[in-house]
Amino acid sequence: MIEIRRVNFSYWDKQILKDVSFVVDDGEMVVVMGPSGSGKSTILRLILGLECPHSGQVLIDGQNVCVMKEKEKQQIRKKIGMVFQDGALFDSMTVGENVGYYLLENSRLRWEEIADRAAEMLGFVGLDPNEVGDKLPEELSGGMRRRVAIGRALLSTNPRAMLYDEPTTGLDPNATQNVLGLITKLHQEKGIASIVVTHQIADALNIADRFVVIYDGEVAFDGDQDTLRACQDARVKDFLLPFRESFERVARKKFIGLEQG
Amino acid sequence: MAYQSQSLFFFSGRMILSLFTRPFYITETLEQMYLIGVGSLFLVVLTGMFSGQGFALAFSQELATFGAKDYLGRIMALAIVRELGPTLTGLMVAARVAAGITAEIGAMKSSNQLDALVGFGIDPIKKIARPRLISLIIMVPVLTIVCDFVAIAGGWVIAKFIANVSTTVYWSYVIDKLNFGNMFMGLLKPIVFSFVIAFISCFYGFTSGGGTKGVGRATTNSVMMTSITILIVNFFITKVVGSALRGYQL
Ligand SMILES: Nc1ncnc2c1ncn2[C@@H]1O[C@H](COP(=O)(O)OP(=O)(O)OP(=O)(O)O)[C@@H](O)[C@H]1O
Ligand SMILES: [Mg+2]
Numbered sequence: 001m002i003e004i005r006r007v008n009f010s011y012w013d014k015q016i017l018k019d020v021s022f023v024v025d026d027g028e029m030v031v032v033m034g035p036s037g038s039g040k041s042t043i044l045r046l047i048l049g050l051e052c053p054h055s056g057q058v059l060i061d062g063q064n065v066c067v068m069k070e071k072e073k074q075q076i077r078k079k080i081g082m083v084f085q086d087g088a089l090f091d092s093m094t095v096g097e098n099v100g101y102y103l104l105e106n107s108r109l110r111w112e113e114i115a116d117r118a119a120e121m122l123g124f125v126g127l128d129p130n131e132v133g134d135k136l137p138e139e140l141s142g143g144m145r146r147r148v149a150i151g152r153a154l155l156s157t158n159p160r161a162m163l164y165d166e167p168t169t170g171l172d173p174n175a176t177q178n179v180l181g182l183i184t185k186l187h188q189e190k191g192i193a194s195i196v197v198t199h200q201i202a203d204a205l206n207i208a209d210r211f212v213v214i215y216d217g218e219v220a221f222d223g224d225q226d227t228l229r230a231c232q233d234a235r236v237k238d239f240l241l242p243f244r245e246s247f248e249r250v251a252r253k254k255f256i257g258l259e260q261g
Numbered sequence: 262m263a264y265q266s267q268s269l270f271f272f273s274g275r276m277i278l279s280l281f282t283r284p285f286y287i288t289e290t291l292e293q294m295y296l297i298g299v300g301s302l303f304l305v306v307l308t309g310m311f312s313g314q315g316f317a318l319a320f321s322q323e324l325a326t327f328g329a330k331d332y333l334g335r336i337m338a339l340a341i342v343r344e345l346g347p348t349l350t351g352l353m354v355a356a357r358v359a360a361g362i363t364a365e366i367g368a369m370k371s372s373n374q375l376d377a378l379v380g381f382g383i384d385p386i387k388k389i390a391r392p393r394l395i396s397l398i399i400m401v402p403v404l405t406i407v408c409d410f411v412a413i414a415g416g417w418v419i420a421k422f423i424a425n426v427s428t429t430v431y432w433s434y435v436i437d438k439l440n441f442g443n444m445f446m447g448l449l450k451p452i453v454f455s456f457v458i459a460f461i462s463c464f465y466g467f468t469s470g471g472g473t474k475g476v477g478r479a480t481t482n483s484v485m486m487t488s489i490t491i492l493i494v495n496f497f498i499t500k501v502v503g504s505a506l507r508g509y510q511l
Contacts, residue, residue, distance in 0.1 A: 050376050074382045082380050088373035102381050156381060 034214035081153030102156035143175030313412030334434030366466025
């Protein structure tokens with residue numbers, strides 16, 4: 001449903017993305033990895049139509065986002081939920097208002113009804129609505145905020161695709177498992193196509209079986225776990241080097257799983 | 262610099278266009294009016310009172326040497342309504358409100374909140390910038406009138422207790438000078454200043470970058486640019502509108 005076709009993009013005279021192409025099918029889960037500053041967030045911004053490629057195309061369901069009018073872009077954005085790096089919660093509103101924000105702006109529902117649905121959504125993402133609903137985002141922990149952001153994206157439009165920008169960075173192992181569990185649940189239960197940007201390779205290996213490695217604005221790798229392990233590309237090896245061990249561990253776990261199953 | 266003034270120009274155009282398109286976000290606008298108006302009131306009253314008194318003190322001594330201290334009311338009304346009131350209020354609001362607007366929008370930008378708004382189908386110019394513009398257009402003239410009044414009243418305190426000008430003489434000269442030309446100039450300026458403050462402060466917020474430091478820099482630049490622009494624009498309004506109004510006994 002999302003296709004990035006030979007995209008080039010630069011900020012001023014600094015080229016950020018060079019000839020990037022990849023496709024994400026309906027219901028697919030893709031992990032995008034790469035060093036800091038390699039252009040991962042930029043790719044997500046392009047998909048959402050917040051930025052336009054200088055050459056190449058971003059196609060959502062076959063439609064080019066960038067040539068659209070603002071109205072049509074809105075239609076596209078309804079299909080895609082985005083969880084920004086650090087959540088991007090509106091800090092002047094309560095958690096409940098944040099989660100119900102889309103309905104507040106775009107529906108004629110009364111606030112009581114919206115609050116009910118926001119509370120339900122908070123429950124879905126594993127938070128206690130009575131406890132956090134009336135708090136401000138700044139009073140929550142990082143992991144809670146991330147989950148509120150996911151809830152906000154979900155309640156907006158029933159998206160068919162979700163973009164997660166480093167959803168687990170800076171979380172403790174417990175919170176990380178929570179958020180990853182939620183992402184997997186959405187993917188499996190609702191069939192939501194997902195793009196997860198992350199640095200944490202060990203986690204990435206657990207949730208997806210397709211990986212895209214971005215290095216210096218180029219797609220250095222696109223394929224499954226075994227191919228990734230065997231990949232001889234110097235850039236990919238260089239990026240993966242610190243994570244050899246977690247690789248082995250995950251592979252071993254899988255192997256044990258196979259033996260038992 | 263040339264590029265920046267060009268984008269400021271287009272940005273201002275978009276803000277003006279946004280004035281005429283729905284949705285209007287009434288709640289945000291009322292909230293901003295309260296924040297801007299009530300928030301700046303104390304500062305403006307304080308500034309007006311002390312400037313008015315200082316002015317009156319200096320002038321009354323000078324006028325007394327000509328034996329013309331009864332004219333204090335005329336000079337006060339003229340100087341305050343046409344020049345001092347609008348400029349002081351404009352500068353105070355620039356210092357207090359422009360800084361706040363730029364910092365707030367800059368923080369929203371650096372934490373991706375503006376992008377999140379766009380993702381929800383909301384135009385940040387309409388939702389964030391326009392309520393501030395409208396509130397400024399309404400509140401800066403109101404604050405200016407308050408400042409004018411307090412400054413002239415401060416002048417009266419000096420007139421009565423220090424310069425020994427009679428209350429009736431002082432106020433009748435003041436009212437004498439509140440003619441169409443002066444009032445027009447005295448209200449045109451704050452309206453123009455409110456656009457200056459809104460355009461520049463929102464622009465610096467929306468275009469800030471580079472994290473916390475970037476927001477700090479944008480805020481400083483915003484206050485500096487609004488203040489300078491207000492002073493320059495003030496001069497030109499005095500010059501151009503002043504000569505256009507010559508027919509109306511200034
Ligand atoms: N608004 C901007 N103006 C100029 N340059 C920018 C802007 N946003 C990002 N960049 C540059 O684009 C490059 C890619 O940024 P991007 O945010 O996509 O990286 P990233 O892969 O998401 O990194 P991280 O893992 O640290 O989030 C960086 O070098 C950054 O300096
Ligand atoms: Mg990023």
